Amino acid sequence: MxxxxxxxxxxxxxxxxxxxxxxxxxxxxxxxxxxxxxxxxxxxxxxxxxxxxxxxxxxxxxxxIPARLFGRKPTGGRVQMLVERVLGEHEMLAQIGASKTPKPGGTILIDLPDGRIAELVMIGRDDDLFHLRLSSGGTVMQLLDTAGRLPLPPYITHSPGSExxxxxxxxxxxxxxxxxxxxxxxxxxxxxxxxxxxxxxxxxxxxxxxxxxxxxxxxxxxxxxxxxxxxxxxxxxxxxxxxxxxxxxxxxxxxxxxxxxxxxxxxxxxxxxxxxxxxxxxxxxxxxxxxxxxxxxxxxxxxxxxxxxxxxxxxxxxxxxxxxxxxxxxxxxxxxxxxxxxxxxxxxxxxxxx
Missing domain, CATH: 3.40.1780.10 (QueA-like)
Structure with a gap:
């Protein structure tokens, strides 16, 4: 078939x-x-x-998990991420949407509500996913709890709310x-x-x-x-x-x-x-x-x-x-x-x- x-x-x-x-x-x-x-x-x-x-x-x-993250490149370009899998305390696999995806060694910055900045470093690729390491800002789960958003399916058109x-x-x-x-x-x-x-x-x-x-x-x-x-x-x-x-x-x-x-x-x-x-x-x-x-x-x-x-x-x-x-x-x-x-x-x- x-x-x-x-x-x-x-x-x-x-x-x-x-x-x-x-x-x-x-x-x-x-x-x-x-x-x-x-x-x-x-x-x-x-x-x-x-x-x-x-x-x-x-x-x-x-x-x-609140797996959708919004960040920026050091040059200012916007980056959207959907965390596919958490790999231990400081690493993860994610889908990345950006005008140009980061190269190995490149960084993505995430502004946290308390004014701090979390930094993700691109390690490499795993098929369609990007392997990232959190070099500052706590653990991956702490980052998601602080800055992540609920990843509603793409066919649901509203932003996630309390319901x-x-x-x-x-x-x-x-x-x-x-x-x-x-x-x-x-x-x-x-x-x-x-x-x-x-x-x-x-x-x-x-x-x-x-x-x-x-x-x-x-x-x-x-x-x-x-x-x-x-x-x-x-x-x-x-x-x-x-x-x-x-x-x-x-x-x-x-x-x-x-x-x-x-x-x-x-x-x-x-x-x-x-x-x-x-x-x-x-x-x-x-x-x-x-x-x-x-x-x-x-x-x-x-x-x-x-x-x-x-x-x-x-x-x-x-x-x-x-x-x-x-x-x-x-x-x-x-x-x-x-x-x-x-x-x-x-x-x-x-x-x-x-």
Missing amino acids: RRSDFSYDLPPELIAQTPAGQRSGSRLLDVGLDGDAPLADLRMTDLPDLLDPRDLLIFNDTRV DAERYQTLFAAKPGAVAAPTAGLHFDDALLQRLRERGLRIETLTLHVGAGTFQPMRVDDLSEHRMHAERYEIPPALADAIAQTRANGGRVVAVGTTVARALESAATAPGIVAVGEGETRLFITPGYRFRIVDRLVTNFHLPESTLLMLVSAFAGYERIFDAYRHAVAQRYRFFSYGDAMLLTRAEPAHPTE
Whole structure:
């Protein structure tokens, strides 16, 4: 398949610019499995009734950091940076926007609110990212906390405000490191989580620090030529045990978001078994991929021609997904990070023996 196979027409006014009035107030499209079955227009509050008490619900506990920085060259030219990854206390990888990007040894200055100036020194390149060292101004995380801004997605047109500071984080956000939110988790509030627990579902977390590459357009049309951006993840022992127990009890593994799905599939060593510990993934999931861990998926609506749209097409079936997207456009669902959600069921067994 080619990138152009994943294009669709989306009226711009359906791109959500603000979150729903309350987290669980979004709409939920139950896509189901049977291609002949009608799509169900529901609400997020209907989700507990769609899941089995034996199911396991998995969230991403990454926290979005204030990763957007604005600086200047010593000559006065403006520089914008988006920190992709923090490398220890004083180094980072970042995207840089400037009239002329700094050369190795060049510096970027950031004016701090207290009048001090933080200095970043360019070390070199790592693919499309710039390796920078903070030579003054404290640690990288202190710099971000002091001078950074929340990195809202490029299709959200307003500047980040106090509402975004709260609503562009999930209730599970605990481990700083992401530059984009795991947006499927934004739909869950305390009341909905309590209803899920009362129904008997087990809830666990993993960590995948979402990188800015999630918004980068593919530059090739042939999917086999695309190289995914790297993202860090961690699978805790409790989660690995919960997955094994869920499968043994006849329950299903429900991933809340494509970030959770990618982490689980990257850590899979066999159907229903994941390796505990930290890792880095460049896994690119396209139609034809056989899922080994995830049975159901809660996810938002994704950008045309994006790797995330390819992932959900692999999960629920290409034709079924595009039927669902056409339906969502016709029914005026809200799209992308602050938009509505879908509930998907895996189109094929996780393994030929299942």
